[in-house]
Amino acid sequence: MNPMLQRLQQNLRDTQHSETLLVNQIANQRAAEDKPIFRFGFGQSPFPVPEHVVAALRVAAHRKEYLDVQGLPELRSTVAKFHSARQTQQWSSEQVVIGAGSKILLFCLLAAVQNADVALVAPGWVSYEPQARLAGHRVYHLQTELEQHWRVTPEMLEQFCSQRRDLERPLFLILNYPGNPDGLTYSGEQLAALANVLRKHGVMVISDEIYGLLHHRGQHVSIADYYPEGTMITSGLSKWCGAGGWRLGIAHIPVQLGADYMQRVIGVCSETFSCAPAPIQHAAVVAYTEDERLHQFLQQQRSILADTGQSCAQSLRQAGVAVHDPEGGFYLFPDFSAYRDKLAACGITSGAELTQTILEDTGVTLLPGSAFGMPESSLTARLAYVDFDGSQALANGNQYHSNMEEGIKRLCNWLQTRTPGVSVASG
Structure with a gap:
């Protein structure tokens, strides 16, 4: 067989249905069968899109034209201003790319380079590896540990970079923080230490910061502040704005990576999604405009998510689970x-x-750690604590949500039933 076709077939065999989307289908099927279901498997924001952003989409619903592949200039300018206010590095609108979700932008950033190595932190998001393989790259996992808070260390990164077989191949590192599947992040000191290693080895970083605005204390720090010349940032509306189905993503590519790379990225975008939907882009201008409604919405989400997550973690620890x-x-x-x-x-x-x-046994949906790059034998799982009505939560303030509480209680009681003799929290 032609070697190129053989490699393509292998890449396609390695690419399966996204497990996060599959678990949502399973949950929907159980609900349709009137079986108890606790939706801890699918990571979708429970909060509504702010009404003033929805109103902007209504106004723009008639827009049907194709927009520039790179994105609506007004939106790119607004996004650059928005993120420049939150980082020490200033964003230029000319370096911003708007996409039909950050997921496709991640692929475009990878596909703009040929025959690269891609280092992934394990555990890490389910789609990074399939996307890298579809782009024709070799994939390596940097296995982290619970004791390290599931974070990659400078020592681990240095060892990997120093032992690479082919130093001529471009090298990507994909970071995601606050993380999916772990909900943890990096401090400025940790990022600075990583940046020293990345700069030494000329690594291109894709920093997936889609959850950055949902840092529970509002203190997200980007590695681009320490390694601006080699860091591409991706984000979008799906998590902080509750608009996953709107499919609006953003990427910032540093000018130091060169005009040729930027043009190759835009070229891949043009041959995949053409442009993000015009009505969504016009509404996103309003979403990214700073005002008190935005600040209040973010603060309320952060507070609710922090309280809910800590309550779930406390109950699990009382049941003998490490988290x-x-x-x-x-x-x-x-x-x-x-x-x-x-x-x-x-x-x-x-x-x-x-x-x-x-x-x-319980109706609680979780995703196994193996879906996120962990070994098959790993008894880890991702728990998305979003099975509650976000509109009610915003209206009622911080309180533990009944469906979350019942699901965690069932999970803890299941552990007690399956493994008698272990003391389990009541809720």
Whole structure:
């Protein structure tokens, strides 16, 4: 067989249905069958799109024209101003690209380079590896540990960069923080230390900061502040604005990476999504415009998510599960390893078996750690604590939400039933 076709077939075999989307389908099917379901598997914002942004979309609904591939100039300018106010590095509108979601922009950034190596932090988001393989790149995982708060360290990065087989191949590192699936982030000191290694080895960084505005204390720091010449940032409306289905993503490409690279990225964009939808782009101008409504909306979300996440984490720890308090976004990454022997006695030896059995017995949907680059034997899982009505939460303030509370209680009680003798919290 032609080697090119053989490689393409292998890449396609390695590309499966996104597990995050699949678990949402499973949850919908159980709900349709009137079975109990607790939607802790799919990471979708529970909050509504702010009404003034929805109103802007109504006004722009008639817009039907194709826009520039790079994006509506007014939107690029507004996005640049918005992010410049939050970073030490100033954004230029000429370096901003607007896409039909940050997911496709991530692919375009990767596909604009040929025959690269891509380093992924494990655990990490499910789509990074398939996208890198579809772009024809080699993929490597930097395996982190619970004790490291699931963060890559400068020492780990230095070892990987120093031991690469082919130093002539371009190297990408994809970072995501606050993280999916772990809800944890990096401090400025940690990012500065990573930047020293990245600069030494000339690594191109794709910094996926889609949850940055949902840092629970509003203190998100970008690695671009420490490594501006080599860091591309992606973000969008899906998480902080509650507008996942609107498919509006942004990317900022530093001028130091060169005009040729920028043009190649825009070329890939033009051959994939053409342009982000015109009505959505016009509404996004309003979404990214600074005013008191925006600040209040962000603060309310952060407070609710922090309280909910910490309550869930506390209950899990009381049940003997190892998990860190979240720092941003809406995920926990619990580790059930303390139950390994007792679960093995029940025939459960992998994360996939663990989450499948939990779903069948309790109706709680989780995603196994193996979906995020962890070994099959890892008894880790992602828990998205978003199964509540975001509109009611915004109206009622900070309180633990009944469906979340019931789902966590069922999960903890399931552990007690499956592994008797362990003290479990009541809720």
